[in-house]
Amino acid sequence: MDERKIIKNLFVNLATNPGALNLDDDAAFLAADKNKDSIITQDTLISGVHFHSHDSPYNIAKKAIRVNVSDLIAKGATPYVYFLSIGIPKNINTHWLELFASGLKDDQEKYSISLLGGDTVSSPNDIHITINMVGLIPKNKMVRRSGANINDNLYVSGCIGDSALGLSILDDVSLASNLSAISKNYLIDSYYLPDPPIDMIRVINDFATSSMDVSDGLLGDIKLLIKSSSVSAKINLKKIPVSLPANELINNHTFLFQKAINAGDDYQVLFTVPVDKIKELESYCCSNNLIVTNIGSIIKTIGENELFDEFGKSMIDSKERFKHF
Amino acid sequence: MDERKIIKNLFVNLATNPGALNLDDDAAFLAADKNKDSIITQDTLISGVHFHSHDSPYNIAKKAIRVNVSDLIAKGATPYVYFLSIGIPKNINTHWLELFASGLKDDQEKYSISLLGGDTVSSPNDIHITINMVGLIPKNKMVRRSGANINDNLYVSGCIGDSALGLSILDDVSLASNLSAISKNYLIDSYYLPDPPIDMIRVINDFATSSMDVSDGLLGDIKLLIKSSSVSAKINLKKIPVSLPANELINNHTFLFQKAINAGDDYQVLFTVPVDKIKELESYCCSNNLIVTNIGSIIKTIGENELFDEFGKSMIDSKERFKHF
Numbered sequence: 254m255d256e257r258k259i260i261k262n263l264f265v266n267l268a269t270n271p272g273a274l275n276l277d278d279d280a281a282f283l284a285a286d287k288n289k290d291s292i293i294t295q296d297t298l299i300s301g302v303h304f305h306s307h308d309s310p311y312n313i314a315k316k317a318i319r320v321n322v323s324d325l326i327a328k329g330a331t332p333y334v335y336f337l338s339i340g341i342p343k344n345i346n347t348h349w350l351e352l353f354a355s356g357l358k359d360d361q362e363k364y365s366i367s368l369l370g371g372d373t374v375s376s377p378n379d380i381h382i383t384i385n386m387v388g389l390i391p392k393n394k395m396v397r398r399s400g401a402n403i404n405d406n407l408y409v410s411g412c413i414g415d416s417a418l419g420l421s422i423l424d425d426v427s428l429a430s431n432l433s434a435i436s437k438n439y440l441i442d443s444y445y446l447p448d449p450p451i452d453m454i455r456v457i458n459d460f461a462t463s464s465m466d467v468s469d470g471l472l473g474d475i476k477l478l479i480k481s482s483s484v485s486a487k488i489n490l491k492k493i494p495v496s497l498p499a500n501e502l503i504n505n506h507t508f509l510f511q512k513a514i515n516a517g518d519d520y521q522v523l524f525t526v527p528v529d530k531i532k533e534l535e536s537y538c539c540s541n542n543l544i545v546t547n548i549g550s551i552i553k554t555i556g557e558n559e560l561f562d563e564f565g566k567s568m569i570d571s572k573e574r575f576k577h578f
Numbered sequence: 579m580d581e582r583k584i585i586k587n588l589f590v591n592l593a594t595n596p597g598a599l600n601l602d603d604d605a606a607f608l609a610a611d612k613n614k615d616s617i618i619t620q621d622t623l624i625s626g627v628h629f630h631s632h633d634s635p636y637n638i639a640k641k642a643i644r645v646n647v648s649d650l651i652a653k654g655a656t657p658y659v660y661f662l663s664i665g666i667p668k669n670i671n672t673h674w675l676e677l678f679a680s681g682l683k684d685d686q687e688k689y690s691i692s693l694l695g696g697d698t699v700s701s702p703n704d705i706h707i708t709i710n711m712v713g714l715i716p717k718n719k720m721v722r723r724s725g726a727n728i729n730d731n732l733y734v735s736g737c738i739g740d741s742a743l744g745l746s747i748l749d750d751v752s753l754a755s756n757l758s759a760i761s762k763n764y765l766i767d768s769y770y771l772p773d774p775p776i777d778m779i780r781v782i783n784d785f786a787t788s789s790m791d792v793s794d795g796l797l798g799d800i801k802l803l804i805k806s807s808s809v810s811a812k813i814n815l816k817k818i819p820v821s822l823p824a825n826e827l828i829n830n831h832t833f834l835f836q837k838a839i840n841a842g843d844d845y846q847v848l849f850t851v852p853v854d855k856i857k858e859l860e861s862y863c864c865s866n867n868l869i870v871t872n873i874g875s876i877i878k879t880i881g882e883n884e885l886f887d888e889f890g891k892s893m894i895d896s897k898e899r900f901k902h903f
Contacts, residue, residue, distance in 0.1 A: 254903040277806055278723050279649040279790050280619035285717050287612030294605035295695055295710060297663040301702040324604040338622040338708045341903075370620055375903055377626040378703035383663045385620060385710040392610050398603050465604050481602055578579040578666075578700055 254347065256373050263354040267361060267368040270334055281370035283334070283387065292330035292388040292395055296320045300380040306342075310349045312445050313382070314356030320468065321386035322364055323449035323520040327466035329396045329457040330388030334369040338383040340376030364451060390458075396524075400463035401482035405525035407549040408534075410450045412496040413471050413521065414503075414513025419444030421512055422502075431505050436498035447520035452543055457524060460534045464524035470515040472560065472568060474523055479551070479558045482525075487561040488549030490514070515571035525551055579672065581698050588679040592686060592693040595659055606695035608659070608712065617655035617713040617720055621645045625705040631667075635674045637770050638707070639681030645793065646711035647689055648774035648845040652791040654721045654782040655713030659694040663708040665701030689776060715783075721849075725788035726807035730850035732874040733859075735775045737821040738796050738846065739828075739838025744769030746837055747827075756830050761823035772845035777868055782849060785859045789849035795840040797885065797893060799848055804876070804883045807850075812886040813874030815839070850876055 265276050272282035283291070298317050300306040318335070325332050337357070341350070361367055366386070401407075419440035422429045429437045449466070457464050463482055467474050471493065479486045493514055495503065503510050526534050531547070538545045552561075560568045590601050597607035608616070623642050625631040643660070650657050662682070666675070686692055691711070726732075744765035747754045754762045774791070782789050788807055792799050796818065804811045818839055820828065828835045851859050856872070863870045877886075885893045 256903055259903075274722065279652045280617045280655070280713070282720050283616040283618060285610070285612050285615050287610050290610050291608040291616070292605045293608060293661065293695060295661040295663055295697055295708075297665060297697045297699050297706070297708065299665050299699060299701050299706070302700055327604045330605070336618065336620040336710055338620055340622060340624050340706060370618060372620055372622045372708070374622050374624060375627055376624050376704065376706070379701065381622070381624070381665060381701070381704075381706045381708075383620075383622065383697070383706075383708040383710075385661055385708075388605070395607050397599065578581060578584075 259373055263350055267357055269367045273369045288392055289389040290392055292328045292390050294321050294324035295385040297383040310353040311356040314353045315360045317382045317384050318360040319447045319449055321384050323466040325388035326449050326454050327464045327522050330390040332364045332366045333387050333389045335384050335386040336369055337371035340374050340381035342376050396457050396461050396464045398463055398465045398478050398481035401484050401525040401551050402462055403551055403553050405462055405527055405551040406547050407525055408545045409523050409548055410453050410545050411521040412494050413519055414499050414517050415440055415443035415496050417512050417517040418499050418502050436501055439498045449520040453522050460526050460530050461524040467519040467521045467523050470517055472515050476560055484551045485554040485559045486549055486551050489563040492548045494546040584698055588675055592682055594692045598694045613717055614714045615717055617653045617715050619646050619649035620710040622708040635678040636681040639678045640685045642707045642709050643685040644772045644774050646709050648791040650713035651774050651779055652789045652847050655715040657689045657691045658712050658714045660709050660711040661694055662696035665699050665706035667701050721782050721786050721789045723788055723790045723803050723806035726809050726850040726876050727787055728876055728878050730787055730852055730876040731872050732850055733870045734848050734873055735778050735870050736846040737819050738844050739824050739842050740765055740768035740821050742837050742842040743824050743827050761826050764823045774845040778847050785851050785855050786849040792844040792846045792848050795842055797840050801885055809876045810879040810884045811874055811876050814888040817873045819871040
């Protein structure tokens with residue numbers, strides 16, 4: 254393998270934006286646009302931490318793209334271009350890289366994005382992937398975590414817990430012994446490949462007072478949002494949307510519900526909507542086939558920012574939440 | 579260690595740009611500016627490849643910043659903000675991270691930049707650092723590699739080879755047995771900590787038709803520049819600027835001259851200047867205490883893009899050039 258050949262054979266055809274300069278210069282170029290702000294996110298995935306080194310390189314590439322796409326959706330920004338750094342150990346061959354590049358290519362088409370630059374280096378042990386992604390948004394329209402107001406209703410997109418339950422099955426396959434193969438595979442696939450709801454960008458822009466992506470477990474992420482917004486919240490645990498396969502698994506092992514709501518790589522959007530916009534939001538989502546669920550509401554904080562369940566009980570931190578250190 | 583504590587205690591105070599949102603959101607914000615294009619570069623450093631894991635964390639941080647600053651200088655862009663991803667193995671402690679953050683802080687002041695976002699993750703084995711840096715440049719003013727014209731003169735900033743020779747000494751300390759401690763340390767320090775010539779930005783903007791940073795060896799980088807520009811070049815090897823300590827070492831071991839001009843992490847700027855601007859360029863550099871050296875000129879290509887020495891001999895590729903794979 255040769256650094257320049259990898260770039261020329263696998264990455265240059267992904268760099269379709271003129272600002273990428275065919276990946277043949279020291280830096281890339283992003284033209285000024287007086288009507289659009291840039292929203293930028295950067296996420297790193299490492300083998301042994303975020304994926305297994307034997308996982309499908311096609312899916313690893315897509316996952317690396319999608320964790321960043323998820324952040325941009327949550328800010329109401331449309332993904333535009335990205336930078337890719339990849340650290341490659343000696344045991345990675347050209348075939349692996351071809352599959353990886355093919356995952357990038359398919360997701361570039363899915364999200365209408367392109368590669369703008371990056372770095373390709375050797376790595377002594379692990380596969381390291383860092384993607385920096387630039388999204389565009391109309392001037393001054395970014396939706397922050399900190400905008401939730403008292404009485405706003407709390408919504409979440411899609412289904413919660415599929416990915417966490419998929420990982421639970423991978424860790425202990427006996428959990429799925431009563432599950433159909435279809436349900437089992439659905440959950441495992443959700444773990445390998447998140448599918449952030451790109452069509453939610455319009456919803457976030459038009460209706461949300463605050464928003465964030467659900468990437469480290471729903472309950473913990475709600476706590477981050479209410480802390481940023483200096484408010485509290487009450488939620489109805491029974492309303493948290495769970496897929497049919499997830500529900501089937503939880504019915505067999507009730508302790509897994511805690512996993513679903515505390516440990517998920519969900520890559521859905523958590524957001525708040527003012528009461529007077531709820532009817533319009535729900536009509537819009539219904540017409541556009543977008544699943545959103547009202548799971549609670551924002552309340553005034555007395556003392557600390559707290560999250561209460563439907564019985565008024567304060568919810569403490571869960572050990573299920575993912576921690577790096 | 580705790581991911582949020584690391585961010586809160588060490589990184590938030592580096593995130594002084596309002597667009598960083600106190601590192602408390604899913605993504606950062608870069609406001610639209612109709613007069614400025616963004617020039618963006620991304621470089622990754624990995625322990626065992628780009629530095630040793632026992633190197634000073636203060637210097638590692640600065641090196642990670644400076645390899646990106648070097649790319650922006652070469653494009654005539656002024657460094658503005660950066661994103662940092664760091665993968666941290668278990669053997670890294672808080673003291674290491676404090677020193678690392680202190681290196682970032684000092685270089686933020688040196689270059690008037692600030693942290694805009696990024697990711698902090700655990701890494702099973704190696705330290706991985708990826709910096710994505712955004713520079714600003716007046717609209718449509720980026721200087722590319724591909725702009726060199728026939729008869730332009732070829733210039734390089736600073737001194738070439740110090741870093742490569744510093745590394746040679748680290749690999750075989752007996753090479754420096756006739757060198758003064760001051761000379762020896764000067765070369766070794768050049769290897770550990772590049773010092774890209776930030777004041778050259780103005781020169782590149784005002785005088786250069788093409789430009790790139792010298793980061794993988796001078797001769798190979800000249801070949802990349804002439805290839806991008808579809809031209810050839812002739813250079814005078816005797817004119818390549820070499821520091822006093824480097825010259826002292828080369829006088830002791832003449833084979834090291836090839837290392838100096840082929841293997842350097844120089845982080846200087848290589849650029850071309852039209853003949854009618856040379857006088858003005860040299861006056862400007864002289865008045866502003868900027869070292870630039872005319873090392874050759876651009877000539878017409880017959881067949882392939884070739885680099886000739888002062889005797890008209892075509893220069894073949896050197897094995898000294900750094901290759902990742």
